[in-house]
Amino acid sequence: MVEVGGVRLGADRGVVIAGPCSVEGAEQLEEIAGHLARRGVRLIRGGAFKPRTSPYSFQGLGRKALTLLSQVARRHGLAVVTEVLDPRDLEAVLECADVLQIGARNMYNYPLLQEVGRTRTPVLLKRGFQATLEELLLSAEHVMSQGNDRVILCERGIRTFERWTRSTLDISAVPLLKQESHLPVVVDVSHAAGRRDILAPLARAALAAGADGLMLEVHSNPAVALSDGEQQLDLPGFDRLLESLGFPGPG
Numbered sequence: 001m002v003e004v005g006g007v008r009l010g011a012d013r014g015v016v017i018a019g020p021c022s023v024e025g026a027e028q029l030e031e032i033a034g035h036l037a038r039r040g041v042r043l044i045r046g047g048a049f050k051p052r053t054s055p056y057s058f059q060g061l062g063r064k065a066l067t068l069l070s071q072v073a074r075r076h077g078l079a080v081v082t083e084v085l086d087p088r089d090l091e092a093v094l095e096c097a098d099v100l101q102i103g104a105r106n107m108y109n110y111p112l113l114q115e116v117g118r119t120r121t122p123v124l125l126k127r128g129f130q131a132t133l134e135e136l137l138l139s140a141e142h143v144m145s146q147g148n149d150r151v152i153l154c155e156r157g158i159r160t161f162e163r164w165t166r167s168t169l170d171i172s173a174v175p176l177l178k179q180e181s182h183l184p185v186v187v188d189v190s191h192a193a194g195r196r197d198i199l200a201p202l203a204r205a206a207l208a209a210g211a212d213g214l215m216l217e218v219h220s221n222p223a224v225a226l227s228d229g230e231q232q233l234d235l236p237g238f239d240r241l242l243e244s245l246g247f248p249g250p251g
């Protein structure tokens, strides 16, 4: 069990981590955070340092995004989940993050894993595109071997021949990771699917398979998002998804 922001991952049912792919500005973040808080979400995600496939794509607002995340999250009583891409940014990210995200591309970055392992901050470790479950658990060991045992595993889809989704959600990962480790397991359905139209059934499948939580990308206006526009839910779409999961409405 990993406790963060009053939420117990691995003990509470159906924890939701939601927020934009990238922090794009104060207004965008404020609108999303306010909405999430009103829906009872306790953990906001948002990328400051973005691991983009193309170096010419939006790379994130960096340290400016960290400041925005801190301010907005505090205002709404949310805990922050954000990626650390480079050990040189770790100190700055630690000032803002309640959970350090290690992205899929860095699951094999053992020096980075060990660096976050020397902190006391929970780590959300994403499965690499081509990583076996055993490799994911060994990467978690790299973190824990340095003293930080507050690791949350994240299934986010793996690369297969299928092209109608961005990645293939490996639902077997959920019961297997629960069986082989004591760590909480979260499923990022947004990056697995790469499209928003099938997120609700994937989310239901993840929870039915025993996932402790879900990660969902939510944007105030996905049409103009600077990254992952095709998969981000708008705010009404997010509400409909929560409803379809049987989660309580605003209140």
Ligand code: PEP
Binding pocket: 021, 047, 051, 083, 102, 103, 104, 105, 126, 156, 188, 191
């Ligand atoms: C993300 O969650 O912001 C992200 C980049 O995802 P992944 O590392 O799973 O591709």
Ligand code: MN
Binding pocket: 021, 022, 191, 217, 227, 228
């Ligand atoms: Mn994204």
